[in-house]
Amino acid sequence: MKLSPDQTVFWQHGFVHINLTIITSWAIMALLIAISGLITRKIRTDFRISRWQCILEMLVTTINNEIKDIGLNPPSDYIGFLGTLFLFIATANLCIILPWYQAPTGSLSTTAALAICVFFAVPFFGVEKRGILNYLKSFVEPTFIMLPFNIISELSRTLALAVRLFGNIMSGGMIVAILLSISPFIFPVVMKALGLLTGMVQAYIFSILATVYIAAVVQKVKEKDKPLTVNKISK
Amino acid sequence: MHIDWFTVIAEVINFLILVWLLKKFLYKPVLKAIDEREKRISDQLRDADTKKAEAKKEQDDFKGKNIEFDKQRNDLMNKAVDESNKKGEKLLEDVRRQADILRVNLDKALKDSYETQSLEIANKTKEQVLIITRKALADIASQNLEEQSVNSFLNKLLGLRENEKKQIIDAFKSDANPLIVQSAFDLQEKQKNDISNAVNEVVGGKRNIQFKTKPSLISGVVLSTDGYKLAWNISEYLDSLEKDITEATK
Known part of the structure; x- marks a missing residue:
């Protein structure tokens, strides 16, 4: 029994190889881009729009509002990264309803890749909004002693992100696989349905946590820029 | 539970490509469409406000003009009534004057007629008296x-x-x-x-x-x-x- 789709390798040439994780990721990417391209190709700006455009607009507006509610403004600066994170994970997890499908998020490589993206996105947005010095200063706050703890925090939360998503999705897939061998009827379907819910929740959690991490850096920057009196009042 | 680092790198690249493509094909067009629609709505609302303000202004203008027209109409009506009254009085005065003249003429005519008749009667009387007297005196001569x-x-x-x-x-x-x-x-x-x-x-x-x-x-x-x-x-x-x-x- 293969625990990860990484183990299903289709082509290999030395270090380079194409496995199921990569293939599934490409398929999901193609699906997302095809749907987006097809709908937005005939996008209209007046009041009579197609139902597909309406769904896309609702989705984008919801993501936008979530980002805004967490405190990142303007959300259009972050929706590219955070929205894609959510859509990719959600689509990957929702596709578990398909037979013989193995979610790429069930691979620790994928979740680690996504966590690494978040790991680099946080300083990227922090530096972009605050400047590199101010961003680096945030590691020695409130005191210099906190520097190692802050660094550990950065690393550990990235690891937590990767393992949380991997663990949940992999375990879901594993449970269904085990149940199929024990009780092949009905019960695996229920577990798959539960897997859908878990997948959506995990997509939400992953993207929300990424948003919170970025917001924490960006807002810390903004708060430091504000006058003290305003700071007190806001507290 | 192992990490395949090539897959990790591939997935990072995949994800970054996906971010770029979705930005291009999804977020930008959709957000642009939403922004344009909001702009259009706000423009239309602003236009509506402007038109409303213009309509209000025109309504006020028309109200003012109506009041002015009413005033002018009343003035003209009063003027016309005054003029007609004056004209009526003048006509009445003319009629009275003409009636007076006619009455005077009539009186004069009546008087003349009376005098003429009186004269005629007197002449006739005189002639008759004289004829009678002449005849009587001739008879008794x-x-x-x-x-x-x-x-x-x-x-x-x-x-x-x-x-x-x-x-x-x-x-x-x-x-x-x-x-x-x-x-x-x-x-x-x-x-x-x-x-x-x-x-x-x-x-x-x-x-x-x-x-x-x-x-x-x-x-x-x-x-x-x-x-x-x-x-x-x-x-x-x-x-x-x-x-x-x-x-x-x-």
Whole structure:
């Protein structure tokens, strides 16, 4: 029994190889881009729009509002990264309803890749909004002693992100696989349905946590820029 | 539970490509469409506000104009009423004046008519009275009356005042024609002599006197030459009466 789709390798040439994780990721990417391209190709700006455009607009507006509610403004600066994170994970997890499908998020490589993206996105947005010095200063706050703890925090939360998503999705897939061998009827379907819910929740959690991490850096920057009196009042 | 680092790298690249593609095909067009729609809505709302404000302004303008029109209409109406009243009064005044003139003319015409009629009646009356009188006197004229007439004539002739006598003397003296004595009846010789004597006495000298009979005198005697006439006769009285009445009725 293969625990990860990484183990299903289709082509290999030395270090380079194409496995199921990569293939599934490409398929999901193609699906997302095809749907987006097809709908937005005939996008209209007046009041009579197609139902597909309406769904896309609702989705984008919801993501936008979530980002805004967490405190990142303007959300259009972050929706590219955070929205894609959510859509990719959600689509990957929702596709578990398909037979013989193995979610790429069930691979620790994928979740680690996504966590690494978040790991680099946080300083990227922090530096972009605050400047590199101010961003680096945030590691020695409130005191210099906190520097190692802050660094550990950065690393550990990235690891937590990767393992949380991997663990949940992999375990879901594993449970269904085990149940199929024990009780092949009905019960695996229920577990798959539960897997859908878990997948959506995990997509939400992953993207929300990424948003919170970025917001924490960006807002810390903004708060430091504000006058003290305003700071007190806001507290 | 192992990490395949090539897969990790591939997935990172995949994810970054996906981010770029979705930005291009999903977020940008959708957000742009939403922004444009919001802009259009806000433009339309702004336009609506502008139009509303314009409509309000126009409504106010029209209200103001209506008030002004009403005022002008009322002014014109009042003016027209005043003018018509004045014109009516003027026309009434003209009519009154014309009526007064007509009344005056009518009064005058009535008065003239009355006077004309009165005059006609007076003339008729006078004529009738004179006709009746002449006829009555002609009917009652007689020899005795003729005698009385001659006597009256002689008395009148002899009783002339000095200035009257002088006029007769002057008239008769300067006239070479014979004196004519007219009477309604043929005079007797005695009467003729009395008259001749009286005339000669007044004139002073003997004058040639012709006696003629003229019934139209009714009764009486007329002494005349071309330039002067002395008479006592009823016709003369009646002529005098007629003259007086005519003058009185003028």
